[in-house]
Amino acid sequence: MTDAIQLERERGLLTVRFNRPDKKNALTRAMCSRLAEALKQADSDPQINAVLITGSSECFTAGNDIADFLQQPPSSLDSPVFHFMLNLLDCRKPVIAAVAGAAVGIGTTLLLHCDLVYVSRDARLRMPFVNLGLCPEFGSSLILPRLLGQAKAAELLLLGEGFTGEQAAAWGIATEALGSGEAALAKAREMALKFESLPPEAVRISKQLMKAPDRELIRRVIEEEGALFIQRLRSPEAMAALSGFINRH
Numbered sequence: 001m002t003d004a005i006q007l008e009r010e011r012g013l014l015t016v017r018f019n020r021p022d023k024k025n026a027l028t029r030a031m032c033s034r035l036a037e038a039l040k041q042a043d044s045d046p047q048i049n050a051v052l053i054t055g056s057s058e059c060f061t062a063g064n065d066i067a068d069f070l071q072q073p074p075s076s077l078d079s080p081v082f083h084f085m086l087n088l089l090d091c092r093k094p095v096i097a098a099v100a101g102a103a104v105g106i107g108t109t110l111l112l113h114c115d116l117v118y119v120s121r122d123a124r125l126r127m128p129f130v131n132l133g134l135c136p137e138f139g140s141s142l143i144l145p146r147l148l149g150q151a152k153a154a155e156l157l158l159l160g161e162g163f164t165g166e167q168a169a170a171w172g173i174a175t176e177a178l179g180s181g182e183a184a185l186a187k188a189r190e191m192a193l194k195f196e197s198l199p200p201e202a203v204r205i206s207k208q209l210m211k212a213p214d215r216e217l218i219r220r221v222i223e224e225e226g227a228l229f230i231q232r233l234r235s236p237e238a239m240a241a242l243s244g245f246i247n248r249h
């Protein structure tokens with residue numbers, strides 16, 4: 001299971017790779033714990049300048065593992081998925097994402113907390129929380145309406161409409177859309193390695209300043225969304241939708 005999250009060091013860059021291809025890189029509790037730990041370590045290791053999060057050239061991640069959600073749903077903010085996302089939120093080093101293929105649920109939400117996001121033009125992003133009887137998570141109900149306006153954000157969060165990497169870049173969710181997954185990863189890596197030649201203290205302070213104005217508000221919204229998400233997971237609507245996905249064949 002540890003292999004489902006691969007960690008690679010290349011000079012000052014830590015690459016964190018989702019590697020569970022048979023399940024479209026869906027994130028289990030164990031994977032979230034590993035991600036939380038990797039981000040915490042990167043944050044405190046003075047040799048690491050930046051973190052790159054990626055999947056494969058076919059799939060970023062299908063989001064939280066739905067079977068896990070049914071068997072062992074998170075019951076409080078002290079759960080692996082919250083540890084992972086809160087460590088992402090608190091990471092003082094730049095976090096860069098390279099996205100190709102499907103980025104569903106938390107696979108899209110986590111991008112809202114990365115500093116630089118490179119996507120393939122044909123990447124398929126989607127936050128089908130309502131469709132699954134759930135609700136938005138990790139600040140997306142605040143960040144997306146601010147970024148896209150209420151009307152566009154409603155298409156993504158109330159209807160659960162999917163969108164492409166090209167749209168993500170046009171709307172400011174991604175930094176740039178590139179011609180292929182390989183190109184997105186190459187560009188993400190190239191930009192991530194640039195942090196090696198920049199003064200780390202200046203980078204850290206600048207990131208902190210960019211995040212500071214909304215920091216407390218985002219954290220409060222995450223707690224509100226999290227409490228409702230945990231309730232929704234146990235609702236008949238969500239149980240039916242999640243079981244429907246697992247038993248669809």
Ligand code: COA
Binds near residue numbers: 022027065066105106
């Ligand atoms: N949790 C658990 N298993 C998942 C999963 C998830 N989030 N997403 C995909 N899988 C599994 C499928 O059950 C399937 O397993 P099986 O081969 O044992 O039946 C395998 O991964 C391949 O998925 P499949 O749907 O057949 O691949 P696809 O290429 O047709 O579609 C996706 C890929 C990502 C578009 C599709 O799997 C999907 O929409 N997944 C659900 C994503 C979701 O709703 N996430 C939000 C969770 S809150």
